[in-house]
Structures are given as structure tokens and as C-alpha cells.
Amino acid sequence: MRSDNCGNHPMFRPPGEAESLILRVVDGCPSNTCSFCGMYKGVPYREYSTDAIREEIREAAAEWPGARRVFLADGDAMKLSADLLRLILTELGQALPRLIRVSLYANGSSILAKTPRELQELRELKLHTLYMGLESGDPTILASMHKGEAVPDMVLACQRAQACGLRMSIMILLGLGGRDRSSEHATATAQALNAMQPRLLSALRVVPVEGTTLAADVQAGRFNLLSEYGTVRELRDIVAALELERTVFRANHTSNILPLEGRFPKDRERLVSELEEELAAGALDRQGPGPMPLWL
Ligand code: SF4
Structure with missing residues (x-):
């Protein structure tokens, strides 16, 4: 269910928020620079006024008075000031x-940008899960993709948020280093995740979305997509190197080649075995990326 009395561009939310009431409190993404992301292209970033947010909450509550879960859209709604987030959570x-x-x-x-005390206050007002794209633990890859976030900062942010009682859901993008940096991507991403210890981890595969810089780079031969085999091998290398103490793991997005899910640490060896079996079965394309999803 969604409240959409503001803004008319497509709404995005994580798969885990399918049952949530989606409330839009900002338009677009404040960075909007990532080469692989087409979610908010052409959408100017705009924070809604307090009055507009109050009105949206009032209308949504009238329509869905029994809502138990809310997702605040669009991209990086955490960018809002602690004061405004407190107000939104209080009114909700x-x-x-x-x-x-x-x-x-x-x-x-x-x-x-929030102090630990502010994060704790937001948690007390029922802020619960923060979805954050690490994408890669390799700074070279992040720089080439214009991610605009530093790995040490993302690690610290994850640690700080979870120390304040918030739940971190981290996304990584398989194949983001292409053929040239698959090994570095796997090693550095596992290292960053081990430092983060997120409660939730999702591995998606990078898909060149039309209209993005990445798609243009693929088209022009400047970025070599990882083969289907290489993508599964990369995930195997990441999973094998993960030392996670309490993490729910999912790689069952439409972009994934082999749907997987499990819990760390108990399922790590099973996940590695399933990936090894897939690699050994001989059915994966070693030259090309294999079938890509028609929608994400
Ligand atoms: S990946 Fe996230 S931060 Fe990057 S442009 Fe897309 S929404 Fe913004």
C-alpha cells in the first residue's frame, strides 16, 4: 500500500517492505550520482515541507488506520534532519x-550526520531498519561508480546504528567490478561486511539499466560485464570469506542467477556447497553474463 499524494515518479522500496505503508517524505536521492542506479534519474531531490508531510500522514492514517509498518521513501530519507525525522516518527x-x-x-x-543520542531517540520512536547500499568494499570500484560514500564511513555508520539499537540491512552488488576487479571486489566486500556485522545482508547482481552511465559504458565496451560463471564464483568467494555472527542472508532477488538464502554463521558451509555445485554443473555461461532480468 502506498500514500502518493506527493510526487508522481515511480516509487521504490526494498522487497522486505512489501507489506508496509509507503510514505513519501522526499523526492529522489540527494546524491543521485551512482553510475549503476537509474531509480531517481531525472527526479530533482526535494524534501517535503512539514505541512505536506503532516497532511500525507493524516491522509494515509485515514485510509490505512491499522498499518503496523511504514517505509519512508524516496532514496536516503535518513538525510532528513534528526528534528524532522523525530517529528515524522512522533506524528506517525x-x-x-x-x-x-x-x-x-x-x-x-x-x-x-546523526549523533548516537539522536539515533537512540529515533529508535525509541520506532525507527527500525535502515537499508544501506554498500555495493562494494573496494574503494576503487566505488570511485569508478561515483558512489560518493567511503567504505570506512559506511562501516562505521553500520556499527554505530546497530550499537544504537537500529537494524542494518546491507546490499552488495555482484559483478560491480566487472571482469577486471572481481577478485578485489570479493575480498574487500567480505572484509567490509565482516567489520559491519549487519543483521541483514542482500546480494544482488549488477544489471545495466537503460539510461544509466553503466549501461552506456557496457554498450561502448568500457565496462566488461562479469560472466554468469564469474558472478557465481564471486558470490562463492564472498560467502566463503564471511565471518558473520548473526546475519540473515538473501540472494534471491530477480537479478540473482541462483536463488539462495540462509543464516550466518550456521548456513555458511551449505551456501558455499550450493554455489560450488552450481559452478561444477557446467551449465553456467563462462563468456557472457547470461540472461538478465527484464525488470528489477
Ligand atoms: S544507489 Fe542509492 S545513493 Fe546511489 S543514486 Fe541510487 S538511490 Fe542514490
């Missing part, structure tokens, strides 16, 4: 008596 709590949790997209910089 008052308008939705059955509310349990509120979640949003975040970036390392927007989390670190």
Missing part, C-alpha cells in the same frame, strides 16, 4: 496506533 506514532516499525533507505554519511 500518534496517527497509527498499531504502528510497530518504520524503515527507510540510508547512506553512511546520512547516518553519521
